[in-house]
Amino acid sequence: MPTSYYLTLSFVLFLVGTGGVLLRRNALIVLMGIELQLNAGNLALLAFSRALGDQKGHAFAFVIIALAAAEAAVGLAILVALFRSRQTINLDEASLMKR
Amino acid sequence: MPLTESAATFWDQITFWILAACVIGGALFTMTRRNPVTAVMSLVGTFFALAATYATLSAHFLAVIQILVYAGAIMVLFIFVVMILNREEVAPVALRGLGARILGLVAGLYLVFVFARVVHLGAEASVPVPSETFGTVASIGDILFRDFLYPFEAISLLLLVAVVGGVVISRSHKKEVAAEQAAERRKIIEQLAHADFPALSDLAGDGDAHGGAGGHH
Numbered sequence: 001m002p003t004s005y006y007l008t009l010s011f012v013l014f015l016v017g018t019g020g021v022l023l024r025r026n027a028l029i030v031l032m033g034i035e036l037q038l039n040a041g042n043l044a045l046l047a048f049s050r051a052l053g054d055q056k057g058h059a060f061a062f063v064i065i066a067l068a069a070a071e072a073a074v075g076l077a078i079l080v081a082l083f084r085s086r087q088t089i090n091l092d093e094a095s096l097m098k099r
Numbered sequence: 100m101p102l103t104e105s106a107a108t109f110w111d112q113i114t115f116w117i118l119a120a121c122v123i124g125g126a127l128f129t130m131t132r133r134n135p136v137t138a139v140m141s142l143v144g145t146f147f148a149l150a151a152t153y154a155t156l157s158a159h160f161l162a163v164i165q166i167l168v169y170a171g172a173i174m175v176l177f178i179f180v181v182m183i184l185n186r187e188e189v190a191p192v193a194l195r196g197l198g199a200r201i202l203g204l205v206a207g208l209y210l211v212f213v214f215a216r217v218v219h220l221g222a223e224a225s226v227p228v229p230s231e232t233f234g235t236v237a238s239i240g241d242i243l244f245r246d247f248l249y250p251f252e253a254i255s256l257l258l259l260v261a262v263v264g265g266v267v268i269s270r271s272h273k274k275e276v277a278a279e280q281a282a283e284r285r286k287i288i289e290q291l292a293h294a295d296f297p298a299l300s301d302l303a304g305d306g307d308a309h310g311g312a313g314g315h316h
Contacts, residue, residue: 070261
């Protein structure tokens, strides 16, 4: 398949993830949207890696997967702490530092 | 285009379109669910389809890692947290204010523009037939431990910090607060005891010679 097909798939996936991050209020769904965005980036990296015949993109994708794992761990811990102190995971209500 | 794209057979295309439909459909399903458990489950399906897509890009090692790390580890973590704090949203979608909408529209259009240019570049590039070892564990390991050794070690540090941070942030502080209060109470009691002792001795022996020694306590 041409690289552009994979890149387009990656772009649509990134758009869906971005829509979730920007539009949803449930912090869990927002974290899932961030995971989708990271995976879209991985897909683009692997597509370019395949197109250029260079495996460095695979190493980058590996690093990004580890990063996503760390992000999920810390993000979910923050959610648990937020829920403990506020009894909510609605992002609109976590606005103490905005006021 | 030289010799490359003729290699995309009919079945390659069928596979790609099925996988693409699974990925996009699963992602849309994930982002539109109200119930977080359903969202997590469809996200697992999305990640499986993505792993298969990676495999069609001859990234076999990363396909396996994707399933192990995402579908295995991260999603289990998500499920745990969903079970801990399962709350329905009152109003799921948030986008208020004309300014925010216009800004979002402009940013989205810019994203589409940039991406169209990138896809255009990708369409012009010719795809070489990959070598035999492309994407295998051996060759990825070779790159990872030769060219990317320091980033690899930095990942381990990052994961350690993330683990410690996750534990510290999500830990319950009730026990610590209770221990602190108990320690404070103990301190007050000790102070009271030390303060009371010379006063008692003063009361007991008013004109004694021990009164001076008691003052040193």
